[in-house]
Each structure stands twice: as C-alpha cells, then as structure tokens.
Amino acid sequence: xxxxxxxxxxxxxxxxxxxxxxxxxxxxxxxxxxxxxxxxxxxxxxxxxxxxxxxxxxxxxxxxxxxxxxxxxxxxxxx
Amino acid sequence: xxxxxxxxxxxxxxxxxxxxxxxxxxxxxxxxxxxxxxxxxxxxxxxxxxxxxxxxxxxxxxxxxxxxxxxxxxxxxxxxxxxxxxxxxxxxxxxxxxxxxxxxxxxxxxxxxxxxxxxxxxxxxxxxxxxxxxxxxxxxxxxxxxxxxxxxxxxxxxxxxxxxxxxxxxxxxxxxxxxxxxxxxxxxxxxxxxxxxxxxxxxxxxxxxxxxxxxxxxxxxxxxxxxxxxxxxxxxxxxxxxxxxxxxxxxxxxxxxxxxxxxxxxxxxxxxxxxxxxxxxxxxxxxxxxxxxxxxxxxxxxxxxxxxxxxxxxxxxxxxxxxxxxxxxxxxxxxxxxxxxxxxxxxxxxxxxxxxxxxxxxxxxxxxxxxxxxxx
Numbered sequence: 119x120x121x122x123x124x125x126x127x128x129x130x131x132x133x134x135x136x137x138x139x140x141x142x143x144x145x146x147x148x149x150x151x152x153x154x155x156x157x158x159x160x161x162x163x164x165x166x167x168x169x170x171x172x173x174x175x176x177x178x179x180x181x182x183x184x185x186x187x188x189x190x191x192x193x194x195x196x197x
Numbered sequence: 198x199x200x201x202x203x204x205x206x207x208x209x210x211x212x213x214x215x216x217x218x219x220x221x222x223x224x225x226x227x228x229x230x231x232x233x234x235x236x237x238x239x240x241x242x243x244x245x246x247x248x249x250x251x252x253x254x255x256x257x258x259x260x261x262x263x264x265x266x267x268x269x270x271x272x273x274x275x276x277x278x279x280x281x282x283x284x285x286x287x288x289x290x291x292x293x294x295x296x297x298x299x300x301x302x303x304x305x306x307x308x309x310x311x312x313x314x315x316x317x318x319x320x321x322x323x324x325x326x327x328x329x330x331x332x333x334x335x336x337x338x339x340x341x342x343x344x345x346x347x348x349x350x351x352x353x354x355x356x357x358x359x360x361x362x363x364x365x366x367x368x369x370x371x372x373x374x375x376x377x378x379x380x381x382x383x384x385x386x387x388x389x390x391x392x393x394x395x396x397x398x399x400x401x402x403x404x405x406x407x408x409x410x411x412x413x414x415x416x417x418x419x420x421x422x423x424x425x426x427x428x429x430x431x432x433x434x435x436x437x438x439x440x441x442x443x444x445x446x447x448x449x450x451x452x453x454x455x456x457x458x459x460x461x462x463x464x465x466x467x468x469x470x471x472x473x474x475x476x477x478x479x480x481x482x483x484x485x486x487x488x489x490x491x492x493x494x495x496x497x498x499x500x501x502x503x504x505x506x507x508x509x510x511x512x513x514x515x516x517x518x519x520x521x522x523x524x525x526x527x528x529x530x531x532x533x534x535x536x537x538x539x540x541x542x543x544x545x546x547x548x549x550x551x552x553x554x555x556x557x558x559x560x561x562x563x564x565x566x567x568x569x570x571x572x573x
Contacts, residue, residue: 120560121202121227122248150313151320162248165562169248170320180245187230 123184124160124177138163204525204563208550209570214539215546222525224561226416231515239512249290249560250496252282257494260482261503264490280471280479281330282323284464288337289319290497291461294555299454300371302551303378334468341462344370355438359446379451379552382545386447388537392425392530394432395500395523400483403502404491410504410514418526419518425529428499428520429558430456449534453556498558499523524557531557
C-alpha cells in the first residue's frame with residue numbers, strides 16, 4: 119500500500135535515468151518502465167524506478183490531497 | 198523520512214547473532230483521506246493514491262461499496278477483466294522481487310532489461326484485453342519453467358535432501374542461485390516459532406469475523422481469531438509439497454521465496470484463464486451490516502481488505518487492512534522470526550535479516566540497521 123506521491127522530472131541523465139524532485143528532495147530514478155517521459159512531467163516513483171506518468175492536472179490534484187492530509191499523516195502511528 | 202512511509206529495522210549484533218530486532222513502521226493510513234468525502238469522489242481517489250496496487254485497491258473498494266449498497270454482483274466479463282488486472286499487478290510485484298531484489302541481495306547481477314520488458318507488457322495487458330493477458334501470462338510461465346524452477350521439472354520425485362534441493366534450485370538461473378545461497382546459509386528455525394498462516398476466507402467469513410468496519414487500531418495491527426497471522430505466498434501455498442518441506446526443515450525464509458515463485462505461476466495462469474473453478478476467487482465481497490460492506494482481494498503480498506460504511510452519498514467510515522500490517526504486526530511473523538537467532542558473522546546476519554524482510558513483502562521501502570552490542 120505504498121502511497122503514490124507524484125515527483126516532477128527535472129533533469130535527464132545517462133542510461134535511461136532521470137532526476138526527480140519530490141517536495142524539494144531530488145533523487146535519480148530509472149525510466150525503464152515508462153514511455154514518453156518529458157522534462158516537467160510528473161511520475162510515480164517506487165524504490166528507484168518511475169512506475170507511471172501522470173498528466174499535470176492529475177498530479178496537482180494528488181499533491182494537493184497529500185498536502186491536505188499532511189496533518190493526518192503526521193499523526194500516523196507506528197507498529 | 199519518505200513521506201509515503203517506510204519500515205526501519207534496528208537490529209542488535211552481539212558477535213554471535215541477533216538477540217533483538219526492533220521494527221518502526223511509519224506507513225500512513227490512507228483510509229483516513231476517504232472519510233467524509235462524497236462516495237464518487239472517494240472511489241475516484243483510490244486508484245491514484247497507491248503506487249503499486251492501485252488496481253487491486255480500486256477494485257476492492259468498488260466491491261465493498263457494491264456490497265454496502267446490496268447491488269448485484271458484476272457480470273462474468275467484468276469479473277474476468279478485474280481478475281486479469283489484479284493478476285497483472287501481482288505478477289509485476291513478484292517479478293520485481295524475484296528478478297531485481299533477491300538476486301541483488303546475493304550479489305547476482307539483476308536482469309533489469311528482461312524485467313522492464315515484462316513489466317511494461319503486464320502494464321499494457323490489463324487494458325489490452327484477454328489476448329494480450331494470455332500472451333504475457335504464457336511468457337511468465339515459460340520464464341518460471343525455464344529460468345526459475347528448471348531444476349525441479351527434470352525429476353518426478355521430490356528432492357531427497359536439502360542439498361539436492363539447493364542443487365536443483367541452482368539450475369534455475371539467478372533466483373535459483375539466490376534460493377541455493379539461502380539454503381546453504383543454514384537453518385534458521387525460528388526460536389519463537391512462526392506466526393499462524395492466514396487461511397483463505399470468504400468475504401462473508403471476514404464480515405462475521407470483523408463484525409463492523411474495523412477501527413484504526415485493528416488496521417495497524419490486525420489479528421485473525423484474536424492472534425497475529427502471516428499472509429502472502431507462504432500462507433497460500435503452505436500445502437505445496439516443496440514449500441512444506443522447506444518449512445519443516447527449518448528454512449521459512451527460503452520457503453517464502455520458493456512460495457513466491459509458485460505464486461507467480463498461479464498469477465500467470467490467472468492471466469491466461471481468469472475465474473478458473475479450481476482456484477479461490479480473487480475478489481469477494483459481503484454486506485457488513487446496515488449500509489456497510491467488506492471486500493477481500495488476494496494480492497501478491499497477501500489479502501487486502503476494504504470495509505466501509507456509507508451514509509447517503511457520503512463515506513461515513515472507511516478501513517483498509519493491508520498485507521504489510523499482518524506480516525509486520527508487533528507480535529507477528531517478523532517479530533517472531535527477526536530476533537533470537539545466531540549467525541557466523543555480521544554480513545551473514547545482515548543478509549538473513551534482509552531476506553526475512555523481503556520474504557514478508559513490505560509494500561514500502563525498508564532499511565535494516567545494525568548496532569553492535571556487548572557479548573551476552
């Protein structure tokens with residue numbers, strides 16, 4: 119149940135890699151699993167891979183939802 | 198910290214073994230986001246919320262809602278399409294672990310290109326219909342037969358010994374090599390025993406067990422008949438002869454890896470022939486009292502349960518019980534097997550603990566940290 123937080127593609131790198139920005143944190147991910155990614159696109163990332171590409175409206179709506187939920191998630195318990 | 202949450206395992210190394218391993222689970226409970234929303238809005242949000250299992254989550258949510266509204270069951274075409282979509286997602290998840298994570302843990306170069314190719318085909322299969330699903334299902338069955346389980350198809354009898362088991366596993370490419378390495382690391386019969394294995398239950402049985410939409414406490418530490426239980430491939434394939442052999446000989450971690458390969462075959466079969474009568478249903482739903490419904494869905498990681506209560510057009514209560522919370526319950530499978538065992542050196546201990554976590558299939562990134570403590 120990994121949450122799908124959109125990350126923005128800010129730079130392409132060698133070997134089908136890209137740098138993405140997730141709330142100010144940048145990391146390098148593989149683009150091997152998705153087609154047609156362009157700079158500025160939003161992708162869903164999981165452990166080093168971009169899993170899917172989102173259209174900007176969808177990504178903004180999802181990001182707004184997670185921002186709205188920030189307080190809720192801040193109180194999430196630990197197991 | 199990853200905003201999507203994660204698992205942090207803090208293990209102690211005393212020079213002879215791991216006396217303790219503490220688990221911190223920071224995974225947020227996304228069901229909170231759905232309460233108070235209009236039903237159609239909540240249903241539209243669900244597939245966008247989850248990175249790995251969006252289709253399973255969306256179909257389970259829809260099934261629970263239909264049960265709450267006492268709507269008739271979906272027709273056969275819709276149920277076939279749903280099963281193909283869930284099977285494609287499950288196969289993607291298993292391939293990720295089997296082709297990337299397990300080989301990497303044992304220093305074997307993962308086959309990233311082949312993985313990416315299959316992952317993309319599975320992503321398209323759900324949308325492209327039955328023929329596409331049948332084709333990629335066949336490719337996965339070929340992969341399992343030729344590359345993952347090759348050594349087990351050459352003889353009709355079961356292996357006489359664990360040595361023979363490891364030898365046969367090694368004929369099966371990178372995942373077979375990882376399985377052989379796991380077996381040769383030695384037995385790790387859990388000193389505190391294993392958690393109960395969660396049996397398949399119908400949605401009506403879950404409704405009777407839960408009684409109502411479960412609260413947040415239950416969702417973060419679920420129990421079956423009052424106790425923690427393990428869900429996932431080992432629970433589903435406990436009766437498989439070779440899986441059982443590995444558990445009985447003190448190799449639960451290797452048993453989970455082998456069960457995952459068997460499970461991948463099942464999902465590939467479901468892609469080719471959904472709704473087979475000789476396999477348990479993938480999604481099932483039942484009413485859960487007035488205006489409430491529950492649905493359970495088999496996924497690669499185990500059973501996923503959604504329960505909700507509606508009030509007019511609004512979601513009044515929503516609960517999601519995910520596989521990670523079963524297997525990483527504070528007194529569950531990880532807690533029982535994560536500590537109290539010995540290893541010849543720290544590197545072996547690190548590898549074993551990572552293998553244990555991988556086999557229990559968390560749906561979020563995890564990190565294992567070791568701290569050296571005084572000798573006991």
